[in-house]
Amino acid sequence: MRSIFFKKPFIILILPLLLLFFNSCEPLATSFDDVEDAVMYTKGQKSAVLPPDSTIKVMTWNIRFGIGRQPWFGDACGDNTVFKKEEVIPGLDAVVARINEVRPDILFLQECDVKSNRTAYIDELQYILDKTYFNYAAYVSEWKSEFIPSDGLGRMDMGLVILSPWPLTDAKRINLATRGDQSGIVNYFYLHSCILSARVKIPGFKEVPLLNIHASAFATDDTKKKHYEEFKAEMDKLDIAGEYFVAGGDLNELPPGSDSTDFCYEDMCPGESFHQPGDDPAHKPGSDYTPETEWLQPIYSAYNCAFPLSFYQQNQEACFTHTTRPEHSWDRTLDYLFTNHRWRNGSAKTHQEFFNESDHAPVSADFVLIKE
Numbered sequence: 314m315r316s317i318f319f320k321k322p323f324i325i326l327i328l329p330l331l332l333l334f335f336n337s338c339e340p341l342a343t344s345f346d347d348v349e350d351a352v353m354y355t356k357g358q359k360s361a362v363l364p365p366d367s368t369i370k371v372m373t374w375n376i377r378f379g380i381g382r383q384p385w386f387g388d389a390c391g392d393n394t395v396f397k398k399e400e401v402i403p404g405l406d407a408v409v410a411r412i413n414e415v416r417p418d419i420l421f422l423q424e425c426d427v428k429s430n431r432t433a434y435i436d437e438l439q440y441i442l443d444k445t446y447f448n449y450a451a452y453v454s455e456w457k458s459e460f461i462p463s464d465g466l467g468r469m470d471m472g473l474v475i476l477s478p479w480p481l482t483d484a485k486r487i488n489l490a491t492r493g494d495q496s497g498i499v500n501y502f503y504l505h506s507c508i509l510s511a512r513v514k515i516p517g518f519k520e521v522p523l524l525n526i527h528a529s530a531f532a533t534d535d536t537k538k539k540h541y542e543e544f545k546a547e548m549d550k551l552d553i554a555g556e557y558f559v560a561g562g563d564l565n566e567l568p569p570g571s572d573s574t575d576f577c578y579e580d581m582c583p584g585e586s587f588h589q590p591g592d593d594p595a596h597k598p599g600s601d602y603t604p605e606t607e608w609l610q611p612i613y614s615a616y617n618c619a620f621p622l623s624f625y626q627q628n629q630e631a632c633f634t635h636t637t638r639p640e641h642s643w644d645r646t647l648d649y650l651f652t653n654h655r656w657r658n659g660s661a662k663t664h665q666e667f668f669n670e671s672d673h674a675p676v677s678a679d680f681v682l683i684k685e
Contacts, residue, residue, distance in 0.1 A: 341458060341459055341460055341501075341502075342457070342458035342459070342461075342501050342502050343454065343457040343458060345454075345486065345488045345505055345507070346488065347487070347488050348485055348486065348487055348488070349453070349485065349486040349488075350484070350485060350486070351451040351452060351453045351484035351485060351486055351509060351511065352451070352452045352453070353449070353450070353451055353452075353481070353484060354438060354439065354442055354449065354450040354451070354452060355448065355449055355450075356442055356443065356447070356448045356449070359448045360446040360447070360448055360478060362448070362478040362479065364515075364516060364517065365418065365515065365518075365682065367681065367682055368657050368660070368679040368680060368681055368682060369418035369419060369515065369521075369679065369680050369682060370415070370416070370417045370418050370419075370660075370677055370678070370679050370680075371417060371418065371419045371420075371421070371559050371561070371650060371677065371678060371679075371680050372415060372417035372419070372420050372421070372675050372676065372677035373420075373421040373422075373423075373525070373561040373562050373563070373648055373649070373650055373675065373676055373677075374408075374420070374421070374422055374423070374648075374671065374673065374675035374676075375422075375423040375424050375527070375562075375563040375648065375671060375672075375673035376408050376422055376423070376424055376425060376437075376670070376671050376673075377424055377671040377672050377673065378424050378425065378426040378429070378431070378432055378437065378471060379401055379404045379405040379408055379425075379426065379432060379435075379437050380396055380400070380401060380404045380432070381403070381404040381407060381669055381670055381671065382639040382668075382669055382671075382672065383396070383400065383404070385431075386464055388637060388672070389637050389638060389639065389672065390582035390583065390638075394431065394464045394465045394466060395430055395431045395432075395433075395465060395466070395467070396431060396432055396433060397433055398433040398435065400433075401432045401433050401435055402435075404670070405435070405437060405440055405441070406444075407669065407670045408441065408670055408671070409440075409441055409444045409445060411664070411667050411670055411675075412441070412445050413444075413445055413446070415664065415675070415677060416446070417677055418477070418478065419475065419476070419477055419513065419521075419523065419559065419680075420447070420474075420475070420476040420477075421473070421474070421475055421509075421523075421525040421561055421562055422438075422441075422473065422474035422475075422476070422525075423473055423474075423525070423527040423562055423563045423673075424471055424527070424563075425437050425438050425441075425452070425471065425472060425473070425474045426470065426471050427452065427454075427470045427471075427472065428468070428470055429468060429469050429470050429471060430466060430467030430468045430469065431466060431467075431469070434468075438450055438452055438474055441474075441476070442476065445476070446478060447476040447477060447478055448477070448478050448479070448480075449476070449477050449478070449479065449480050449481050450474055450475065450476045450477070450481070451474070451475045451481050451484035451509060451511045452472055452473070452474050452509075453472050453473050453484075453485075453486035453507060453509045454470055454471070454472040454486075455471060455472050455473060455504050455505055455506055455507050455527060456469050456470070456471040456472070456503070456504030456505070457469060457470045457471075457472075458502055461502050462502070463502065471504065472507075472509075473507065473508075473509040473525050473526075473527055473562070474509070474525070475509055475511050475523055475525055477513050479513050479514065479515055479516075480513070480514065481511045481512065481513055481523075482511065482512045482513075482514070483510075483511060483512045484509070484510065484511035484512075485509075485510045485511070486507050486508075486509060487507060487508040487509075487510055487543075487547065488505065488507055489505070489506040489507050489508065489526075489528070489529075489539070489540045489543050489544075490506075490536055490539035490540060490543065491505060491536070492529060492532045492534070492536045493532075493534045493535075493536060494532055494533045494534040494536070506526075506527055506528055506529050506540055507526075507527070508524055508525065508526045508543070508544060508547060509524075509525040509526075510522065510523065510524050510525075510547065511523045515682065517684065517685060518682040518683060518684055518685060519557065519682070519683040519684070519685055520556075521557065521558065521559060521680070521682075522551050522556050522557075522558040522559075523558070523559055523560070524544070524547055524548065524551075524558060524559070524560035524561070524562075525560075525561065525562045526540070526544050526560070526561070526562035526563070526564065527562055527563050527565075528540040528541065528544070528562075528563065528564045528565050528566065529565060530565040530599045531598045531599035533594075533598055537565065537566060537605065537608065538605070538608050540564075541564065541566070541608055541609060541611075541612060542611075544560070544564075544612070545611055545612050545615065547560075548560050548612075548615070548616060548651070548653065549615070551653070552615075552616075552653045557652065557653060557654040557683055558652060558653060558654075559650065559651075559652050559680050560616075560650070560651045560652065561619075561648070561649050561650035561651060561676070562648070562649070563647055563648050563673065564609065564647060564648070564649055565599070565647050566602065566605060566608060566609055566647065567602045567605070567606065567609075567645060567646060567647070568609060568613070568622060568625050568626075568632075568646055569606055569607055569609060569610045569613065569622065570606075570622065570625070570626040571602070571606065571629065571645070571646070572629055573644070573645070574601070574602045574603040574606055575596070575600070575601045575602070575603055576597075576600040576601070576602075576637075576644065576645060577596050577597045577600045577601055579600070579636075579637065579638070579641065579644060580597050580599075580600040580637045580638075581597060585597065587600075602645075612651060615653075616651045616652060616653050617651065617652050617653070617654070617655065617656065618649060618650065618651055619649070619650040619651075619656050619660075619661035619676060619677075619678035620632050620661050620663075620676075625646065629646070630643075631663065631665075632646045632663055633645055633646055633663070633665065633674070634646050634647055634648040634663055634665075634673055634674040634675075634676060635647045635648070635672060635673050635674070636672060637672065639669075643665055643668075643674060647673065648673055648674070648675070648676050649676065650676055650677075650678050652680060654680070654681060654683070655680075655681040656678045656679060656680060656681065657678070657679035657680075657681055660677075660678050660679035661676070661677070661678040662676070662677050662678070663675075663676050664676070664677065
């Protein structure tokens, strides 16, 4: 999604409303502490849970707030800002159908809306929980405001989710570095990237710590690098403590050694110009990864990716998980799973056939459990 942009006439019109909110008891947008408790969800009528033998399937998926490939103003050159219930439900049902098809044991979601104006105030997490076999979920917000005074967005609550058939404990929101390339008012209303951490205890096996991240997509300073360093720091803590974790999510970054690193032309909207004399900016924000090509190397060097770097570099197209246009094929890898333990050989899969459900393809792999 693009940065929220406030034009000068709009600021003049909205300024009295902003002053009213800023001077009231209730803040307009939510600020976050360094660490906060997650919101816990539980299904009323629990689904039966079959015990795993030696592995569990873990999947990560950015679901694009359940609207499939419909045009939205914040990405893919769309014009729509908000959607009606009858436009959102089919997209959510498609996501649910794919989840039930793959049947991951642990599911990381990014960009899940909870009673947001843009998605008809549907609690998408509750909807997914009710229509799948999962019994428990943890949720943290990364973009939360009672009213966003831009493009008709209104109320927003979008965040990260971990779903499990087994109880989740110690679920926390871990705040990530704030972007340093935005004005104060834009930053106030914009999303604040985070990690959702939790733990799952599967009967007969050691507890598994879980880390789900959604890193910044459009920062033009070193914010993304800070996010990867903070993500690795959380993994390092668990590794030093002798715990075997699963970590993953949407890192909005290419693996080292990627053949293509500049997607300004692929992502360019009508009327935009990049790479031409006088263009300011020269690159489309979030589309040129060239200066960042080694930023994920420390994570790859320390931990096991579901798709090892050597495999990715020889089979890049097979690992692609994202494209900005509905008519384009997948053209880059942004989504990952890591562990300090083992993935079952040959189990990693990029679900590129899930093309119409989101602008991201899910990634899944089988994590090898450790008996108590």
